[in-house]
Amino acid sequence: MNAAPSSPPTPPSAEEILAEAQRRIAERAGTPPPDQPAAPARQPKPPVAPEAQARQLRRANHAVFWLSKHWLALFNGLLALFTALAFLAPVLMYLGDTEAGAFIHHLYDPFCHQYAFRSWFLFGPQATYPTDGTLSPSEMLAAGKFLGSAETGFKTALCQRCIAIYGAMTLAGVLYSLLRRRVTWKPLPLWAYIALGIVPMGLDGGYQWLTYIIHWILPGVVLVAHETTPFWRTLTGGLFGALSAALLYPHAQVFFDETYHTLSERYGWQ
Numbered sequence: 027m028n029a030a031p032s033s034p035p036t037p038p039s040a041e042e043i044l045a046e047a048q049r050r051i052a053e054r055a056g057t058p059p060p061d062q063p064a065a066p067a068r069q070p071k072p073p074v075a076p077e078a079q080a081r082q083l084r085r086a087n088h089a090v091f092w093l094s095k096h097w098l099a100l101f102n103g104l105l106a107l108f109t110a111l112a113f114l115a116p117v118l119m120y121l122g123d124t125e126a127g128a129f130i131h132h133l134y135d136p137f138c139h140q141y142a143f144r145s146w147f148l149f150g151p152q153a154t155y156p157t158d159g160t161l162s163p164s165e166m167l168a169a170g171k172f173l174g175s176a177e178t179g180f181k182t183a184l185c186q187r188c189i190a191i192y193g194a195m196t197l198a199g200v201l202y203s204l205l206r207r208r209v210t211w212k213p214l215p216l217w218a219y220i221a222l223g224i225v226p227m228g229l230d231g232g233y234q235w236l237t238y239i240i241h242w243i244l245p246g247v248v249l250v251a252h253e254t255t256p257f258w259r260t261l262t263g264g265l266f267g268a269l270s271a272a273l274l275y276p277h278a279q280v281f282f283d284e285t286y287h288t289l290s291e292r293y294g295w296q
Contacts, residue, residue, distance in 0.1 A: 084293070087289055087292075087293065088293075088295070090285060090289065091285070091286065091289040091290070091293075091295055093282070094282040094283070094285040094286040094289070095282075095286060097278065097282050098199065098202070098203050098206075098275070098278075098279075099203070101199060102196060102199040102200055102203065105192055105195050105196040105199060106196045108192055109184075109189065109192045109193050109196055111130055111133075111134075111183065112130075112134065112182045112183040112184040112188075112189060112192075113148070113182055113183075114127075114130060115127045115128075115130040115131055115134075115173075115180070115181075115182065115183040116147070116148040116149065116174060116179070116180030116181060116182055116183075117148065117180075118130070119173065119174060119180040120148065120149045120179075120180055124173075127173065127180070128173060130183050131173055131181075131183045133183075134183040134184060137184070137188065138183070138184045138185050138188045139166075139170050139185060140170045140181070140183065140184070140185060141166060141169045141170050141185060142155060142169045142170070142172045142174075142181055143155055143156050143157040143161075143169055143253075144156075144185045144186055144187070144259065145181045145182055145184070145185045145186060146181070146182045146186060146189065146256075147174060147178060147179035147180065147181055147182075148179055148180055148182070149179045149180055150174070150177070150178045150179015150180070151178075151179070152178075152179070153256075154186075154256050155178065156253060156255075156256075157169075157253060159250065160238065160241050160250050160251040162242075163242065185259070186256050186259040186260055186263070187227070187231065187259040187260070187262070187263035188263065189260075189263070190259065190260040190261075190262075190263030190264040190267060191263040191264070191266055191267035191270075192267060193264070193267065194263070194264040194265075194266075194267030194268040194271075195267040195268065195270060195271050197268070198267070198268040198271035198272060198275075199271050199275065202271060202272075202275050206275075206279060211272075211275075211276050211279075212276060213272070213273055213274075213276040213277050214269055214272040214273040214276075216273070218269070219269050219270070219272075219273045222265055222269055223265055223266045223269035223270065223273075224266065226261075226262045226265060226266075227262040227263060227265070227266045230254050230258050230259065230262045231254070231259075231262070233252060234251070234252050234253060234254050237251040237252040238251040
């Protein structure tokens with residue numbers, strides 16, 4: 027018995043063909059087909075009102091105006107605090123607050139090597155403990171970590187040269203603040219800064235480090251590395267710090283004076 031022939035498939039209608047074509051076009055273009063709602067467009071942020079922009083600009087300019095009036099006092103205060111904290115560390119340790127003293131030493135790690143044989147000691151039998159020989163890198167690292175003891179006294183958080191640098195900058199800044207309105211203080215010539223500020227400290231500290239490096243690499247060439255003295259560290263560091271202030275502060279004064287007058291004329295501030 028023969029099976030009845032199956033009926034042919036119904037061809038798609040024109041509407042179905044059109045819908046399929048639109049769907050494929052939309053897929054290629056990355057847009058949703060017509061039967062799917064498009065995602066809502068992202069709304070742009072409302073623009074900042076001109077009044078709000080003016081207030082923000084005024085507040086920022088007022089902060090700059092304040093800095094133009096008090097920049098030197100701020101710089102001197104920060105330098106004085108930075109130098110004083112280096113002496114506060116051994117005072118705290120002497121009084122028994124070793125954690126606070128060690129914390130200050132830790133804060134100063136990025137600024138100074140703090141080698142004990144190149145630092146000042148307070149509350150001990152000696153103010154300095156210079157090395158009597160060439161130290162190895164591991165010994166120098168240990169000397170930087172040594173904070174002192176009741177027998178030796180307690181170490182400042184900055185070495186002798188760094189204390190001279192920051193202390194001299196502080197004193198020069200105070201002197202400049204007292205004389206800047208009475209005396210025309212011109213910037214130090216660059217050649218004088220290099221010759222009297224950079225070169226002496228570079229020779230004193232640079233030669234010291236050079237002999238250490240040669241001794242570590244070729245110990246037979248340099249038997250004992252050169253160690254400078256507290257006097258020369260203090261002298262060369264003090265010259266560098268004082269002359270740095272003599273070079274930079276007059277330039278900073280011109281910049282902040284111009285800023286002060288510009289903002290004073292614009293806003294009427296005094």
